[in-house]
Amino acid sequence: MKLIVQKFGGTSVGSVERIRHVAKIIEREARQGFQLVVVVSAMGHTTDKLLSLAGRISVQPSPREMDMLLTTGEQVTCALLCMALHQLGIEAVSLTGWQAGIITDHHHGDAKIIKMNKAPILRHLEQGKVVVVAGFQGQTEDGEITTLGRGGSDITGVALAAVLSAERCDIYTDVKGVYTADPRVVPLARQMKEIDYNEMIVLAQLGAQVVHERAVQWAKKYHVPVCVKSSFDPVDQQSEGTWIRQIRHQEGHNRPVVHGLTHKILSDHQAKLSLVGDGIGHDSNVRMQVMKTLKHHQIEVEEDERGIFFQSYILAAEQVEHALQCLHQAFHLDEILQVNNDLMIKN
Ligand code: ADP
Ligand code: ASP
Ligand code: MG
Numbered sequence: 001m002k003l004i005v006q007k008f009g010g011t012s013v014g015s016v017e018r019i020r021h022v023a024k025i026i027e028r029e030a031r032q033g034f035q036l037v038v039v040v041s042a043m044g045h046t047t048d049k050l051l052s053l054a055g056r057i058s059v060q061p062s063p064r065e066m067d068m069l070l071t072t073g074e075q076v077t078c079a080l081l082c083m084a085l086h087q088l089g090i091e092a093v094s095l096t097g098w099q100a101g102i103i104t105d106h107h108h109g110d111a112k113i114i115k116m117n118k119a120p121i122l123r124h125l126e127q128g129k130v131v132v133v134a135g136f137q138g139q140t141e142d143g144e145i146t147t148l149g150r151g152g153s154d155i156t157g158v159a160l161a162a163v164l165s166a167e168r169c170d171i172y173t174d175v176k177g178v179y180t181a182d183p184r185v186v187p188l189a190r191q192m193k194e195i196d197y198n199e200m201i202v203l204a205q206l207g208a209q210v211v212h213e214r215a216v217q218w219a220k221k222y223h224v225p226v227c228v229k230s231s232f233d234p235v236d237q238q239s240e241g242t243w244i245r246q247i248r249h250q251e252g253h254n255r256p257v258v259h260g261l262t263h264k265i266l267s268d269h270q271a272k273l274s275l276v277g278d279g280i281g282h283d284s285n286v287r288m289q290v291m292k293t294l295k296h297h298q299i300e301v302e303e304d305e306r307g308i309f310f311q312s313y314i315l316a317a318e319q320v321e322h323a324l325q326c327l328h329q330a331f332h333l334d335e336i337l338q339v340n341n342d343l344m345i346k347n
Contacts, residue, residue, distance in 0.1 A: 007157030014044035042073025063108035074134035097137035111146035154215035162222035177242030
């Protein structure tokens with residue numbers, strides 16, 4: 001029987017209604033005959049609220065106690081989602097990260113998964129249950145509770161998909177997929193049909209939080225196809241989402257093309273804006289176009305790092321949204337079309 005891992009982020013499980021909706025998405029897949037492992041985040045802003053609660057008690061809380069506190073958020077969602085599945089007549093069991101066999105290093109607050117014991121999950125799957133796992137958490141070999149860093153439920157999802165040799169990992173979130181820029185900042189951003197692992201890793205490293213960078217690294221290493229999609233679509237009208245996988249570019253089409261823009265706020269005053277695309281790092285045409293466009297709009301920038309897949313610039317934080325919109329238009333990112341597995345620019 002084929003296995004799928006589904007991960008639902010905080011907004012997707014932000015209320016009782018949303019948890020009921022997620023249960024229906026899971027039910028649909030389960031009734032199609034898939035084995036399912038579901039990874040969930042804490043509801044809505046729970047993690048932020050727990051962080052601020054700790055901040056009111058101590059300016060420097062113990063990292064161990066922080067992990068003890070933060071892991072409770074995901075456990076609440078896990079249990080509630082299982083109850084919602086039971087209501088639909090689906091057999092389901094919730095597991096904490098440690099019950100699910102996720103072993104990490106000792107780095108409280110930013111732990112790395114070092115080992116996984118898949119036996120507990122397999123046992124429940126064999127009994128025909130949907131297994132719901134609390135994201136973003138694990139335990140050390142000597143039994144200490146750890147968290148994987150903010151946004152870490154994506155890592156749990158893809159790492160489980162890798163270890164369990166799942167068909168794919170679906171990352172359900174509050175947008176329809178990966179876009180050419182953050183759609184909340186650039187309203188004309190276009191959803192991509194697919195994006196290569198390497199480009200997605202760089203987009204995530206440079207600010208696009210839609211999927212955690214380390215999750216994509218797991219996906220690339222273990223060849224897990226990842227599909228980013230919206231949990232807000234009606235259950236029977238699920239849109240296709242964006243595939244993150246290895247993309248072989250067609251021969252003869254090796255002109256470097258900017259595929260996406262992203263940004264990071266560095267301080268109250270400074271931001272970093274990056275252009276991402278295979279081979280653009282040392283492309284002087286891209287650099288000239290950036291400089292020309294931003295000069296035209298009276299936006300001052302300084303060149304920052306470059307790599308094979310990106311060029312970054314530093315600019316005033318208050319100008320970054322405007323700069324993103326100008327560059328999005330200048331590089332015709334609103335016109336990218338998907339043709340024969342390759343990204344082409346519309347004439
Ligand atoms: P979740 O709670 O489901 O993990 P996140 O808030 O971590 O969701 O990630 C989803 C958000 O990522 C979107 O709401 C969107 O604003 C932001 N985002 C940033 N860059 C991109 C991008 N290139 N494509 C899609 N979403 C992006
Ligand atoms: N709840 C954690 C956070 O808010 C982990 C996650 O959502 O992936 O960062
Ligand atoms: Mg996230």
